[in-house]
Amino acid sequence: MLAIVAAIIFGLGFLLDLLNARIAAGISGTTFMLLGLTLLALHQAGIGTASFRGSTGGWRGRTRR
Structure with missing residues (x-):
């Protein structure tokens, strides 16, 4: 999302x-x-790229195992 705003x-x-x-x-x-x-x-640092997939999963949506 931030990359689109940056392009504008x-x-x-x-x-x-x-x-x-x-x-x-x-x-x-x-x-x-x-x-x-x-x-x-900020986009490259990962700010503003979080996806909300419910209460489990953290800010990336999955955890590494």
């Missing part, structure tokens, strides 16, 4: 960079790029 953020940052535009408070394409990289790092 990268797209917005790319458009802002192409148009050489800034949003209020100095938010530019570089800001969106850094936010997208942060979201990708």
Whole structure:
């Protein structure tokens, strides 16, 4: 899920960079790029990828044996 959000953020940052535009408070394409990289790092770390399969199974859904 975070990778999809990161892709959208990268797209917005790319458009802002192409148009050489800034949003209020100095938010530019570089800001969106850094936010997208942060979201990708969280995705690679496993944050936001938990699946809920009931009360047994923990955050990955299965335990190793």
